Amino acid sequence: xSELAIKLREYSFDENQxxxxxxxxxxxxxxxARYIEKFEFQEIIKDPFGNETIYNKISYKESSIRISDDTSxxxxxxxxxxxxxxxxxxxxxxxxxxxxxxxxxxxxLKWINCLDNALSKQANIKSIQISGLDLGSGVxxxxxxxxxxxxxxxxxxxxLERKFNLEKIQATYNELGSILITNNGCAKxxxxxxHGHIQAFRQSLSLIID
Numbered sequence: 151x152s153e154l155a156i157k158l159r160e161y162s163f164d165e166n167q168x169x170x171x172x173x174x175x176x177x178x179x180x181x182x183a184r185y186i187e188k189f190e191f192q193e194i195i196k197d198p199f200g201n202e203t204i205y206n207k208i209s210y211k212e213s214s215i216r217i218s219d220d221t222s223x224x225x226x227x228x229x230x231x232x233x234x235x236x237x238x239x240x241x242x243x244x245x246x247x248x249x250x251x252x253x254x255x256x257x258x259l260k261w262i263n264c265l266d267n268a269l270s271k272q273a274n275i276k277s278i279q280i281s282g283l284d285l286g287s288g289v290x291x292x293x294x295x296x297x298x299x300x301x302x303x304x305x306x307x308x309x310l311e312r313k314f315n316l317e318k319i320q321a322t323y324n325e326l327g328s329i330l331i332t333n334n335g336c337a338k339x340x341x342x343x344x345h346g347h348i349q350a351f352r353q354s355l356s357l358i359i360d
Contacts, residue, residue: 151176151177151178151179151180151181151217151218151219152176152178154181154217154244154245155173155176155181157244157245157246158171158173158181158183158244159171159173160244161240161243161244163185163186163188167188168187168188169185169186169187169188169236169240170185170186170240171183171184171185171186171240171244172184172186179218179219179220180216180217180218180219180220181216181217181218182214182215182216183214183215183216183217184212184213184214184215185212185213185215185236185237185240186210186211186212187210187211187212187213187236188208188209188210189208189209189210189211190206190207190208191206191207191208191209192204192205192206192207193205193207211231212231213227213230213231213234213237214227214228214229214230215227215228215237215241216228221352221353221356222356222359223335223352223355223356223359225241225249225251226352238251253334254333254334254335254359255333255334256331256332256333256334256335256355256358256359257316257333257358258316258318258319258331258332258333259316259319260358261331261354261355261358262275262319262321262331264353264354264355264357264358265350265351265354267354268347268350268351268353268354269323269326269347269350271323271324271326273321273322273323273329274299274300274321274322274323274324275300275301275302275319275320275321276296276297276298276300276301276320276321276322276328277294277295277296277297277301277318277319277320277321278294278295278301278302278305278316278318278319278320279292279293279294279295279316279317279318279319280292280293280294280295280305280309280314280315280316280317281314281315281317282313282314282315283308283309283312283313283314284312284313284314285312295308315333316333317332317333318330318331318332318333319331323343326340326342326343326346326347327339327340327341327342327343328340328343329343335355335359337351337355339351
């Protein structure tokens, strides 16, 4: 991690750069950083008489990341904006093009079970999204099963002996709040859960990554 932190600092962002990293924390086993992109553009305002005024403007796009070597997750994108190709390219440069990003395919029921254990609480699954539900004769369906009570048993009944893909689960943990997890390893968390229990999510996800 220390060597990577040094490389990231070589691509630091400052007022003279159009993009680069700001390292917030660098520890033995993880780095938390932000990738900043600066955009300069002109806005032209035309008054009722046809006169044009040109304004030079600047905007910024920020992407937060966490890189670790003590879990199988490796790289996390935190509240990523649309379009992170610039970030990926800069990470490749900083890692001497040794960075490998592998898409995840997560068994969501295993994740929920591991998360229950990590939080010592039972999730109330309010919504399950499935796709590719085999209806026979070459017909498939995509659907969302919702309910105020746990919908897991209803989902099992619906999908019994049928092929399907489990895409998303939305659940609540009583006073902790709600979560949304997807089969590509994404998680949308209420603020209280994120700040109080994010390590439980990292731990539970790392346990089921092959």
